[in-house]
Amino acid sequence: MTRQQTLQAPTYDCRKAFAEELIGLARQDERIVAVCNDSVGSSNLVRFREEFPDRLINVGIAEQDLVGVGAGLANGGMIPFVSAAAPFLTGRALEQIKADVAYSGARVILCGQSPGMAYGELGPTHHSIEDLSWLRAVADLPIIVPADPGETRAAVRWAAGNDGPSYLRIGRHPVPAIGPEQTEFVLGRSIQLRQGSSATVIAAGTMVSRALAAADLLSTESISLRVINMSTIEPLDGEAVLKAAAETGAVITVEEATTTGGLGAAVAAVLIQHQPVPMRILGVPRQFAPTGGTDFLLEYFGLTAAGIADAARTMIRHARS
Amino acid sequence: MTGILLADRSRAEEFAAARRRLADLGREEAIQAVADLARRVRLSDLDMIGRARLGHIGGDFSVADILATLYGAVLNVNPAWPDDPERDRFILSKGHSAGALYATLAHCGFFPLAELDSFAQPLSALNGHPNRNKVPGVETNTGPLGHGFPVAVGCALAAKLQRSSRRTIVVLGDGELQEGSNWEAAMTASHYGLASLTAIVDRNRLQQGAGTEETKQLEPLADKWSSFGWEVRAIDGHHHAQILSSLEPSQSGQPVCVIASTTKGKGVSFMENRVEWHHKVPSPDQIVAARGELSA
Numbered sequence: 001m002t003r004q005q006t007l008q009a010p011t012y013d014c015r016k017a018f019a020e021e022l023i024g025l026a027r028q029d030e031r032i033v034a035v036c037n038d039s040v041g042s043s044n045l046v047r048f049r050e051e052f053p054d055r056l057i058n059v060g061i062a063e064q065d066l067v068g069v070g071a072g073l074a075n076g077g078m079i080p081f082v083s084a085a086a087p088f089l090t091g092r093a094l095e096q097i098k099a100d101v102a103y104s105g106a107r108v109i110l111c112g113q114s115p116g117m118a119y120g121e122l123g124p125t126h127h128s129i130e131d132l133s134w135l136r137a138v139a140d141l142p143i144i145v146p147a148d149p150g151e152t153r154a155a156v157r158w159a160a161g162n163d164g165p166s167y168l169r170i171g172r173h174p175v176p177a178i179g180p181e182q183t184e185f186v187l188g189r190s191i192q193l194r195q196g197s198s199a200t201v202i203a204a205g206t207m208v209s210r211a212l213a214a215a216d217l218l219s220t221e222s223i224s225l226r227v228i229n230m231s232t233i234e235p236l237d238g239e240a241v242l243k244a245a246a247e248t249g250a251v252i253t254v255e256e257a258t259t260t261g262g263l264g265a266a267v268a269a270v271l272i273q274h275q276p277v278p279m280r281i282l283g284v285p286r287q288f289a290p291t292g293g294t295d296f297l298l299e300y301f302g303l304t305a306a307g308i309a310d311a312a313r314t315m316i317r318h319a320r321s
Numbered sequence: 322m323t324g325i326l327l328a329d330r331s332r333a334e335e336f337a338a339a340r341r342r343l344a345d346l347g348r349e350e351a352i353q354a355v356a357d358l359a360r361r362v363r364l365s366d367l368d369m370i371g372r373a374r375l376g377h378i379g380g381d382f383s384v385a386d387i388l389a390t391l392y393g394a395v396l397n398v399n400p401a402w403p404d405d406p407e408r409d410r411f412i413l414s415k416g417h418s419a420g421a422l423y424a425t426l427a428h429c430g431f432f433p434l435a436e437l438d439s440f441a442q443p444l445s446a447l448n449g450h451p452n453r454n455k456v457p458g459v460e461t462n463t464g465p466l467g468h469g470f471p472v473a474v475g476c477a478l479a480a481k482l483q484r485s486s487r488r489t490i491v492v493l494g495d496g497e498l499q500e501g502s503n504w505e506a507a508m509t510a511s512h513y514g515l516a517s518l519t520a521i522v523d524r525n526r527l528q529q530g531a532g533t534e535e536t537k538q539l540e541p542l543a544d545k546w547s548s549f550g551w552e553v554r555a556i557d558g559h560h561h562a563q564i565l566s567s568l569e570p571s572q573s574g575q576p577v578c579v580i581a582s583t584t585k586g587k588g589v590s591f592m593e594n595r596v597e598w599h600h601k602v603p604s605p606d607q608i609v610a611a612r613g614e615l616s617a
Contacts, residue, residue: 033482057478060512065471065505072475072489075460077406078482080475095465096502100472104462105454 011174017149018170019044021156031079037066043083067096071106086112086128101165102141109159114172116256117297124288133261143233145169147208150181158185190237196226200244207254213305238270245277254282332430333400351394355561359389365424371608373441379585379598381421383525388425390564400430403457410476414469415494416450431458467500477518490519496528511550516571525585546578558583
């Protein structure tokens with residue numbers, strides 16, 4: 001994708017891709033059920049319900065029950081996609097995610113909808129910026145943050161076929177398609193989107209297209225940024241991280257999440273132990289966001305192409321001086 | 322001792338044969354077999370806790386007759402094939418009574434009796450709370466309270482979607498009902514008319530630190546379940562015939578709640594109905610005395 005394309009490309013709500021792919025899979029496999037918490041609309045599952053009324057289980061506004069019921073459905077041989085707004089799914093039901101799903105090894109696909117600051121003005125209660133941190137602390141739970149509709153579809157297909165638990169973070173904030181649609185999602189494999197040698201930006205979810213745009217901005221300044229889409233947060237593609245560190249000498253991570261325990265922390269843990277290089281972690285610092293829409297908040301926290309480019313410039317200047 | 326347990330083949334066959342025999346012989350023999358299983362479960366549990374120097378003996382003994390009735394005469398399970406998709410599902414939501422569950426499963430042949438000696442030892446499959454990935458017969462990992470019931474609702478929903486007649490039975494501690502997740506699950510089960518689901522409340526009226534009613538009142542408990550849309554049956558939770566009768570299928574088309582009045586520490590005079598025996602460990606002398614009472 002060229003600079004012009006990244007700035008002007010049409011954008012998509014990944015929830016739509018999620019729902020379409022889920023319906024397609026449900027047509028082929030009657031074990032697939034959707035479980036939600038009064039979130040039929042916000043999970044984009046209205047059409048799923050129309051086509052499979054019995055296989056849309058709505059437990060009402062009850063997230064602990066939601067996740068436990070999902071684990072029970074899995075025990076009974078179904079393949080449940082447990083879908084709810086990410087802050088409530090992962091916050092309210094964290095112990096169910098730990099005990100009933102991850103520790104029990106239940107084949108439940110946890111679908112955190114509208115993560116990050118997608119709920120903008122609704123405020124920090126509705127922002128899901130902590131999910132990556134607290135789910136990374138839970139063992140045996142793959143964490144996947146697709147970057148665009150194509151990767152969302154591929155991740156949904158992968159999760160449906162995976163005999164174990166997983167967490168899919170399904171974005172609401174519009175993103176452009178970042179590249180050729182993946183036919184197959186491979187857990188734990190990152191995708192290098194730009195070659196680059198001056199520094200590496202490792203991004204996830206909504207931030208991937210912005211990292212590409214940052215690379216475009218810097219290309220006119222003789223700075224060549226490597227851009228990696230790290231859509232699997234756990235298990236992390238440590239090999240790609242180390243290769244990038246060795247070949248570019250500086251790493252920036254960027255995520256629509258707190259900087260305390262998500263992608264940045266995962267990458268830092270690899271680098272500090274094996275290949276220490278200068279690093280910056282971009283995300284939401286340890287604070288509750290002020291009032292504002294999603295675009296405003298992303299800009300407020302520097303989670304834009306310009307913000308990423310600034311961070312890269314500063315790092316590279318520092319390294320050269 | 323292995324990390325993941327496998328069935329004790331000969332005991333599993335014995336279990337299956339005994340269940341077939343009982344089906345032919347009838348109710349009296351079934352109740353006799355259940356009483357014998359309950360006695361053996363309590364004795365094994367006493368040994369396990371004495372050896373490990375930890376466990377939850379009070380709640381183990383209050384639920385032992387319920388477990389023995391379920392495994393001895395009710396559940397359609399096969400210890401030699403614990404993953405049979407059409408098995409009945411049993412979930413012990415009060416996971417701290419793992420000792421009683423392990424003893425029951427071992428006596429039915431889900432794994433060798435000798436494994437009970439490893440209870441709570443380093444690297445044993447028999448953790449202080451049950452792990453389905455290591456112990457055959459365990460359906461979900463319980464321990465934190467208020468978890469097993471929603472999972473049981475999911476099991477029953479799966480059976481309904483598959484038009485299977487298999488049953489789901491969950492045992493809840495009474496103190497556990499203070500967790501709100503149970504009431505979320507109770508609403509879901511009645512909303513979906515899950516008649517194949519039975520929740521048994523081990524109503525021993527004691528929780529870790531005090532009585533349930535002085536901690537946070539549960540009564541009127543039967544009314545609560547009725548008002549949540551459940552068919553309620555109240556029984557003596559140590560009377561095997563009553564337990565057996567209470568597990569007859571739903572009459573109403575709604576899920577069934579059995580409120581089983583029990584005594585914490587049942588079977589050992591100095592433990593019965595005493596709050597400290599929630600997780601007190603008996604001394605060697607007390608173990609001898611308890612064994613005597615349980616064997617009588």
